[in-house]
Amino acid sequence: MxxxxxxxxxxxxxxxxxxxxxxxxxxxxxxxxxxxxxxxxxxxxxxxxxxxxxxxxxxxxxxxxxxxxxxxxxxxxxxxxxxxxxxxxxxxxxxxxxxxxxxxxxxxxxxxxxxxxxxxxxxxxxxxxxxxxxxxxxxxxxxxxxxxxxxxxxxxxxxxxxxxxxxxxxxxxxxxxxxxxxxxxxxxxxxxxxxxxxxxxxxxxxxxxxxxxxxxxxxxxxxxxxxxxxxxxxxxxxxxxxxxxxxxxxxxxxxxxxxxxxxxxxxxxxxxxxxxxxxxxxxxxxxxxxxxxxxxxxxxxxxxxxxxxxxxxxxxxxxxxxxxxxxxxxxxxxxxxxxxxxxxxxxxxxxxxxxxxxxxxxxxxxxxxxxxxxxxxxxxxxxxxxxxxxxxxxxxxxxxxKNSNDAVRKRVAEVTPDMYKRQSPFVERRTKQNLNLPKFPTTTIGSFPQTKEIRVARQRLGKSEITETEYTEFIKKEIEGCIRFQERVGLDLLVHGECERNDMVQYFGELLDGFAFTQNGWVASYGSRYVKPPIIVSDVSRPFAMTVKWSSYAQTLTSKPVKGMLTGPVTILNWSFPREDVSREISSRQLALALRDEVVDLEKAGIRAIQVDEPALREGLPLRRADWQEYLNWAVDSFRLATAGVTDSTQTHSHFCYSDFNDIFESIKKLDADVITIENSKSDSKLLKVFETQSYTNEIGPGVYDIHSPRVPSEEEIYARIKEMLQYIPAHLLHVNPDCGLKTRQWKETEASLVNLVNAARRARAEFAQ
Missing domain, CATH: 3.20.20.210 (TIM Barrel)
Known part of the structure; x- marks a missing residue:
């Protein structure tokens, strides 16, 4: 035998x-x-x-x-x-x-x-x-x-x-x-x-x-x-x-x-x-x-x-x-x-x-x-x-x-119900969020192309071939280039481009306490796109501000609003290798408190729109429906804990891609983000059909083109998508944006696509001015 x-x-x-x-x-x-x-x-x-x-x-x-x-x-x-x-x-x-x-x-x-x-x-x-x-x-x-x-x-x-x-x-x-x-x-x-x-x-x-x-x-x-x-x-x-x-x-x-x-x-x-x-x-x-x-x-x-x-x-x-x-x-x-x-x-x-x-x-x-x-x-x-x-x-x-961080554990234990709530309901907050955006405001999800020059600079810093000061000056020039590019193509709500980030989860893991990292721990995500998940090894906390420097610098370069960009607690958890000795809920709440500090610091630095992305919120949903509610309760709580510390005048955003949005619609509403953006173009707009039977009162940007392909959508194609969205979403709530971040794309196709996006939004603005 x-x-x-x-x-x-x-x-x-x-x-x-x-x-x-x-x-x-x-x-x-x-x-x-x-x-x-x-x-x-x-x-x-x-x-x-x-x-x-x-x-x-x-x-x-x-x-x-x-x-x-x-x-x-x-x-x-x-x-x-x-x-x-x-x-x-x-x-x-x-x-x-x-x-x-x-x-x-x-x-x-x-x-x-x-x-x-x-x-x-x-x-x-x-x-x-x-x-x-x-x-x-x-x-x-x-x-x-x-x-x-x-x-x-x-x-x-x-x-x-x-x-x-x-x-x-x-x-x-x-x-x-x-x-x-x-x-x-x-x-x-x-x-x-x-x-x-x-x-x-x-x-x-x-x-x-x-x-x-x-x-x-x-x-x-x-x-x-x-x-x-x-x-x-x-x-x-x-x-x-x-x-x-x-x-x-x-x-x-x-x-x-x-x-x-x-x-x-x-x-x-x-x-x-x-x-x-x-x-x-x-x-x-x-x-x-x-x-x-x-x-x-x-x-x-x-x-x-x-x-x-x-x-x-x-x-x-x-x-x-x-x-x-x-x-x-x-x-x-x-x-x-x-x-x-x-x-x-x-x-x-x-x-x-x-x-x-x-x-x-x-x-x-x-x-x-x-x-x-x-x-x-x-x-x-x-x-x-x-x-x-x-x-x-x-x-x-x-x-x-056994060597837990008692301060982190104590802070989680002392969270109060009020810490999960914004100061006022959305309808009241919206009147205080004066970003001077037009109807059908255009924006991107956050990242811009990670060029060979950016990757080489990061590698050279890691090998001590350039100094931290030299790297900082390089990143500043890249950020300025992103801002000038967005102004040139006519986007309304800008981003700093995330050129300093290797990955939307790894970057934050490297700046938070409680993580370990690999050199070659690559895992397939899709096609030739691989990620290197960080590993949560102990209690998580934020030792210092992570993004304020770059977002603040970007905002000094333009009169248009620039979004602060963060990855949400549930996504950091789901796209990391989690601990086995504590529950995912505990790790998620620890991450939420660390990000809450960052969100508050961004607001103090003058950032008026802050995006906390949760593309993995649906991904973490248990496979059996009987197990859903427990997960959704702590996942929604984690997002709200991370974002609810700001005043009404700050506009909070979140992004969801490949989310089967309809499955968790009620939970998406409970997040109470001022603006959400969702993947939409690859799924034949089927995610929009939920709006036929469900109300959604906050602002929303269903993606108008697929960023996972090098294909450039025409202006007419994007315009048709905007018109289709208006069958489901009131014009005063609709944002216009790509499906996801642009990190994996090339600059030439990115510019062509965004020019078409902006022109399509302007056409819609003119046709649906009232």
């Missing part, structure tokens, strides 16, 4: 972000398509070998991607909207056009291309974004590529113990949306009978290639929406059954709850559950399948956080599963989810102290942890040394966390 070690997926970015560099070089024309595929193939093969070398018995293949794994899936099954066809594009160009849009003039016999990107949405409650599949009754499912088969064959030739990974058919359809031209009432799940034969064809090809197992991810099983999906799942897994290939049905991020009542009867040979997020579901699930011939894969190593695994705790869970199921052969040890949500390896961290470094485990180390846990069951003596060292590490970390 033996327990197998496996993972559900691995980071795709490369140990030194090679994939980002290759993909962006291809986009810029510096790499050919052949060179792109050759370079990224090396990373993919390296990932497999690394996992095998760390001791995994089963290595996932097919999870590698150049942009997004859901986009890969859509492309493989020919779910390609018609707008991306007919432009004489290669397969790779068409694929990237779906992910990021494409705009280029006609060249020779090649026609001009101008297509926007597909909608992008958060992957459950993570900061990873996926490209939303689009379905209609005319969707023609075929095997457009055999990517998964090809990668399995490639891995097998390398001697890798490979298990192909597929997004399951039900999740694929439920995570998609009806295409714009689909008939009213059309539901993508109705296409399941058309889709299944193509899945079956793919499984046949995998079996022909020698695959004995396939991992089919069905993460929607942890959502409320699948409570009534028993017949769909039964249909799907009956159709996919093949005696030649076994199926591992993988769930993650949440609990199966009552869905186990039908999942246990599916034609599957193994089931994976997340026991990091929901350890208490082990008893229910194991009891449900103990009389079935189903292997249970235990997600005991955290795929979402970076803390070292507590072997003692994990081994107890594995032994409990074996006790219930009656055999070690019926148990596998695995990561709770794909490891794409954590950095590549701790080995690349050269500046962390030995004490801090010993707390962490990244993807490579997590694979080794999975192996050790499995080996501890199979042959305890073979890993005795690793178990002893792990126990020392866990105890050292616990000793450190």
């Amino acid at each position: 033996s327990v197998k070690a496996s993972s559900l997926g691995f980071p795709r970015i490369g140990s030194t972000r090679q994939v980002k560099k290759s993909v962006e070089s291809f986009w810029s024309g510096a790499l050919t398509e052949k060179e792109l595929l050759e370079q990224t193939s090396q990373v993919r093969t390296g990932n497999w070998k690394t996992q095998a070398e760390q001791g995994l018995d089963i290595v996932p293949v097919g999870d590698f991607t150049l942009y997004d794994h859901v986009l890969d899936h859509s492309f493989m099954f020919n779910v390609i909207p018609k707008r991306y066809e007919g432009f004489d594009l290669t397969a790779v160009e068409q694929y990237f056009a779906m992910g990021r849009g494409l705009q280029r003039p006609a060249k020779g016999e090649k026609p001009a291309v101008d297509v926007p990107a597909s909608e992008m949405k958060k992957w459950f409650d993570s900061n990873y974004h996926y490209i939303v599949p689009e379905f209609s009754p005319e969707t023609n499912f075929t095997l457009n590529t055999t990517k998964t088969v090809d990668e399995y064959v490639e891995a097998a030739k390398e001697g890798i113990p490979a298990r192909p990974v597929l997004l399951g058919p039900v999740s694929f359809l439920l995570l998609g949306k009806a295409a714009r031209d689909a008939p009213e009432g059309f539901q993508p799940i109705s296409l399941l009978p058309k889709l299944l034969p193509v899945y079956k064809s793919l499984l046949n090809k995998l079996a022909d290639a020698g695959a004995k197992w396939v991992q089919i991810d069905e993460p929607v099983l942890v959502l409320d929406k699948t409570t009534d999906s028993a017949s769909d799942y039964q249909t799907a897994f009956d159709a996919l059954h093949d005696d030649r290939i076994n199926i591992l049905l993988a769930t993650y991020f949440g609990r199966l709850e009552s869905n186990i009542n039908y999942v246990k009867n599916l034609n599957i040979q193994a089931l994976h559950i997340d026991l990091v997020r929901v350890p208490e579901q082990l008893q229910q699930v194991a009891e449900a399948i103990k009389d079935k011939n189903i292997i249970l894969s235990l997600g005991v190593v955290d795929g979402r956080n970076i803390w070292k695994n507590d072997f003692e705790s994990s081994i107890k869970i594995v032994n409990k599963a074996i006790e219930i199921l009656g055999s070690a052969d019926r148990v596998q040890v695995s990561s709770s989810s794909s490891l794409l949500h954590v950095p590549h390896t701790v080995v690349n961290e050269k500046k962390l102290s030995d004490q801090v470094k010993d707390w962490f485990s990244f993807a490579v180390e997590k694979c080794a942890e999975i192996s050790v846990i499995a080996k501890s069951i199979n042959n305890l003596d073979s890993v005795k040394q690793q178990l002893e060292q792990n126990a020392k590490s866990i105890n050292a970390r616990r000793e450190f966390t």
Whole structure:
């Protein structure tokens, strides 16, 4: 009898972000398509070998991607909207056009291309974004590529113990949306009978290639929406059954709850559950399948956080599963989810102290942890040394966390109800906020392009190649350039551009007490956009002002109002790796008090508009509706605690992107921000429909164009969006702005887009003057 070690997926970015560099070089024309595929193939093969070398018995293949794994899936099954066809594009160009849009003039016999990107949405409650599949009754499912088969064959030739990974058919359809031209009432799940034969064809090809197992991810099983999906799942897994290939049905991020009542009867040979997020579901699930011939894969190593695994705790869970199921052969040890949500390896961290470094485990180390846990069951003596060292590490970390900051804890305990409230209601505040803005005021969300010169200056400062004074003068010139640019294009409410910031969360983490930072802890967010989340290691406080210097300087350069720009407490929390020893609520309230001090100081410095962004507010919402209210209560409280310390004359703003705004509309209202801006353009303006049935009395700026694509929207396109918004939002409340910050864009496209935005707003101003 033996327990197998496996993972559900691995980071795709490369140990030194090679994939980002290759993909962006291809986009810029510096790499050919052949060179792109050759370079990224090396990373993919390296990932497999690394996992095998760390001791995994089963290595996932097919999870590698150049942009997004859901986009890969859509492309493989020919779910390609018609707008991306007919432009004489290669397969790779068409694929990237779906992910990021494409705009280029006609060249020779090649026609001009101008297509926007597909909608992008958060992957459950993570900061990873996926490209939303689009379905209609005319969707023609075929095997457009055999990517998964090809990668399995490639891995097998390398001697890798490979298990192909597929997004399951039900999740694929439920995570998609009806295409714009689909008939009213059309539901993508109705296409399941058309889709299944193509899945079956793919499984046949995998079996022909020698695959004995396939991992089919069905993460929607942890959502409320699948409570009534028993017949769909039964249909799907009956159709996919093949005696030649076994199926591992993988769930993650949440609990199966009552869905186990039908999942246990599916034609599957193994089931994976997340026991990091929901350890208490082990008893229910194991009891449900103990009389079935189903292997249970235990997600005991955290795929979402970076803390070292507590072997003692994990081994107890594995032994409990074996006790219930009656055999070690019926148990596998695995990561709770794909490891794409954590950095590549701790080995690349050269500046962390030995004490801090010993707390962490990244993807490579997590694979080794999975192996050790499995080996501890199979042959305890073979890993005795690793178990002893792990126990020392866990105890050292616990000793450190006992040293709390009593002043921070006391301040949180002394928060009063009045600290969550502005002085007056919005209707009264609005009359005191004299910013001299016209109707349909134009603004941006905060950041402007981070040029190579800015990044080089930051690197040179870090290497002490320039002094702090020289860096400050450089940043001042960049800020002045941003202000003059905004004045030139005609924006009304300005920003300082955030050129001094490496990232909207990392920047604040580096200035607050209670955080640790990595050099190379990069994690995929979307496409080639990677972030380096800070790590909350202890109680959080603000030792000094963080942004006042730069915002105040920017305001001295112009007579127009300049917004102070902060990242909100809930977003800092959700886009960091949180502590395990205290609740997220406690960390959020500590962050809120630190930001409250900054907001008050900005007002004292003469900043009359302050934006506290909460793009991750919806992201942090629990996956089961029964758990929502507790989270929303403390999340809303945190925002209000951070922003309510100013007088009525200061205008507070907040921004939400990919927020499924309609889901949490009442909570958005409770934030009581004077102005909110929301992502809107990529989601076909569906977020606006809430205003047909719900009132919103504060000011709002639904985004008028997508900043995640290099495509430049025309003035006419933006004007049409403004007119559409006026069907839902009163003119006196409407702001005009992009979907999100402009950090990742180039200056040329930024200027062209904002000129069109300003001109469109002026047209609306003239037409709707009354």
